[in-house]
Amino acid sequence: MAKKSYDVQVVSKLCKACGLCVHLCPKNVFDRAKDGRAVPARPEDCIGCGTCELHCPDFCVETKEKEGE
Amino acid sequence: MKPEYEKYFRNNLPHIWCAGCGHGIVMSAWARAVNQLGLDKDQCVAISGIGCSSRITGYIDMHTMNTTHGRALTFATGVKMARPDLNVFVFSGDGDGTAIGGNHFIHACRRNIDMTVVLMNNNIYGMTGGQFSPMTPFGKKATTCPYGSIDRSFDMAELAKGAGATFVARSDIFHAKHLTDMIVAGFNHKGFSIIEAVSSCPISYGRRNGTPDPRDMMDNIKEMCVMKAAYDKLSDEEKANKIPIGILQQIDDAPEYTSEYEKLVERVQGGAK
Amino acid sequence: MANVRLVQGNEACALGALKAGAYNFFGYPITPSTEIAEHMAEMMPKCGARFVQMEDEIASIGAVIGAAATGRKAFTATSGPGFSLMQEAIGFAAIDEVPCVVVDVQRMGPCTGLPTLSAQGDIQQARFGSHGDHAIIALAPSSVMETYYMTIQCFNLAEKYRTPVILLLDEEIGHLRERFDVDPDEEVEIINRKQPTCAPEDYLPYENTEDDVPAMAYWGKGYRYHMTGLTHNQKGYYSSVLPEVDAFNRRLTRKIEGHIDEFWESEDFFVDDCDYLFIAYGSVARTAQEAMEELRAEGIKVGLLRPKTIWPINEAKIKKACEGKKAVIVPELNLGQYAREIERVIGKPVEKVTRVDSELVLVEECVDKVKEVLK
Structure with a gap:
């Protein structure tokens, strides 16, 4: 079975740069931009656990399983 | 936002809450619960009082009321007595719910009207800039207790249990999935359900108590909140810095007020014939 | 019977x-x-x-x-x-x-x-x-x-x-x-709140309507909206936008005071045919009415205006009623709470008959007040 892969999106205009997703992600998918906002730097490492989504207070992080892979 | 719960929101984000505020996490946990329950938002009501927590109703696409300070439960009582067919959610905070709204809180627990209350506990009055609430822990600092609080604090769950609440649960923003589960369980309970959502206020509480960073507050909550089954096995010493999460009281056979009223109407009208 | x-x-x-x-x-x-x-x-x-x-x-x-x-x-x-x-x-x-x-x-x-x-x-x-x-x-x-x-x-x-x-x-x-x-089955007029006629997505629960009263949708019918004690815009959301706040607050007063002629009521006795006018309400109006009858029997031209609508005050009506009277007498069971309002409206002092000792204003107190003013 092929390894599942995920789209990781951060809606930048909603991000308040709290850093919670960066902090809680077990696979270190996110980096912080200069202004502190989250950037999905390594989406290929995402395991789709949903921790970032669950803990984003601002509804700006979303992960979605890629189709057809 | 995921479309499956985006539908429960009005299209007006970003919300008012500060960066790293736990209340946004509570709101998203609640939305997932509503989605799980598959509720028709036109048959749902969300009512809040005043404070940071209470701003939640502005974002929810239901029949919503952002009422006066501490009185959300009274408005909700009115709604439910007028339209028992509607599903009622109430959102409150530690100050709104247990200080100014304390009397309504205990009587709502006692009366047992079917509604689901989410009390967001961030241990502080955030909206007014960080004054201590009845749920600020002893010794912690706030603008109105700059030398540390000498007020003993409420354990909301124990208060609710004592007042006869038929469903009392606690969860927190770290255990966000569990929080969703608690809200679902509370909703499915026929009667008054109260869920304490341990939240965080990095700005007004954290800054004065050594945890200005939301990440630290999150770690502390993770450390502090323990599933009830595990908590019960701890020694008293180990319990000192922990709080149990999960369903803390559930009474299934208590009379629910609106149903009792239905019966009363039948009885009285039957007798009159 | x-x-x-x-x-x-x-x-x-x-x-x-x-x-x-x-x-x-x-x-x-x-x-x-x-x-x-x-x-x-x-x-x-x-x-x-x-x-x-x-x-x-x-x-x-x-x-x-x-x-x-x-x-x-x-x-x-x-x-x-x-x-x-x-x-x-x-x-x-x-x-x-x-x-x-x-x-x-x-x-x-x-x-x-x-x-x-x-x-x-x-x-x-x-x-x-x-x-x-x-x-x-x-x-x-x-x-x-x-x-x-x-x-x-x-x-x-x-x-x-x-x-x-x-x-x-x-x-x-x-x-x-x-x-x-009262016949319990008597037909009485029952008014229900105006309902929106637009589609739910166009509904403005706090609309600046022509008659100043927006439609208020019953719940559960698709018209979901937000209610807040905060000052709000026509949609119901918090607003501090100056013109919106101003328009909203003015409408709150205008929708009632601006429509006073539609609902304001009083009971008038000889208001146009008197030299001395009582203005009284509630239980005290009964006392004033008796005093009026007693005084009229003596040939003193006394009238009574009994506002059934206490608020808002009908300034035009009160002004007109008090015009040209030798005195306006306001008996009430307080130290002149409504008298003060009448004085504000007519721009001159009124005669007060007040009691705050838990007893009612007596007919003779009202009669005596008129006679005292007569002198």
Whole structure:
């Protein structure tokens, strides 16, 4: 079975740069931009656990399983 | 936002809450619960009082009321007595719910009207800039207790249990999935359900108590909140810095007020014939 | 004759509320209003309506507003101390334009005062009790029969103008038992709040309509909207945008005061044919009427204007009525709360007959006052 892969999106205009997703992600998918906002730097490492989504207070992080892979 | 719960929101984000505020996490946990329950938002009501927590109703696409300070439960009582067919959610905070709204809180627990209350506990009055609430822990600092609080604090769950609440649960923003589960369980309970959502206020509480960073507050909550089954096995010493999460009281056979009223109407009208 | 019986003012209020279609009553026991709650507790289940005794008056008015917001007709009854506790929420009903009725059976104050004795000390509180600018409608009946019809009118006005309406009884009327001749099946006009005709997505719950009263959708019919005690825009969301705030606050007052001619009522006796004019309301108007009759029998031209609508005050009507009179006399069971308002309107002092010792104003006190002014 092929390894599942995920789209990781951060809606930048909603991000308040709290850093919670960066902090809680077990696979270190996110980096912080200069202004502190989250950037999905390594989406290929995402395991789709949903921790970032669950803990984003601002509804700006979303992960979605890629189709057809 | 995921479309499956985006539908429960009005299209007006970003919300008012500060960066790293736990209340946004509570709101998203609640939305997932509503989605799980598959509720028709036109048959749902969300009512809040005043404070940071209470701003939640502005974002929810239901029949919503952002009422006066501490009185959300009274408005909700009115709604439910007028339209028992509607599903009622109430959102409150530690100050709104247990200080100014304390009397309504205990009587709502006692009366047992079917509604689901989410009390967001961030241990502080955030909206007014960080004054201590009845749920600020002893010794912690706030603008109105700059030398540390000498007020003993409420354990909301124990208060609710004592007042006869038929469903009392606690969860927190770290255990966000569990929080969703608690809200679902509370909703499915026929009667008054109260869920304490341990939240965080990095700005007004954290800054004065050594945890200005939301990440630290999150770690502390993770450390502090323990599933009830595990908590019960701890020694008293180990319990000192922990709080149990999960369903803390559930009474299934208590009379629910609106149903009792239905019966009363039948009885009285039957007798009159 | 079948319908004639002795009925107490508080009971007449309860009967009127049911006739008006009240579905919810929430209250807290307080003298001298308690009989209203007791009657509702007994009658409401029989009618399939809902009575709840709440934990206090703050809870009572909150529940009333919650029930009324959904579309039901809801009310509460209280007295001075409870009325004081309700003021913040009355402001909520005003700013969110929730139709509801608050019955205040006035007793002697301040504070606990004299719970079982009559007063009219809540006149100004009924108007200005809640903070901020908004108009309010308050009615004051002078008899048991009138209490019945006025209670119905309160619900109608609340629905028509989307506003809290205050029924100001005084203890004297609340506890008075007198002849009550009402056919319970009589047809009375019942007004229900205006419903939106637009699609839900176009609905503005606080719209600046031509008649100043926006439609208020019943809940559960697709018109979901937000209610907040914060100043809000036409959609109902918090707003601090200057022109919006200004337009909103002005409309709150205008929708009532600007439409006063549609609903303001008084009972007039010889108002155009008198030298001395009593202005009196509630139980005291009965005293003034008797004094008027006595004085007229003596050939002194006395008239009486009895405002049934206490608030808002009909400035044009009062001004015209007082024009050219040798004196305007305002008897009341307070130290001149309404007299002050009359003075403001007519721009000159009035004669006051006041009592704050829990006794009623006597006919002879009113007669003596006119004779004193005559000299």
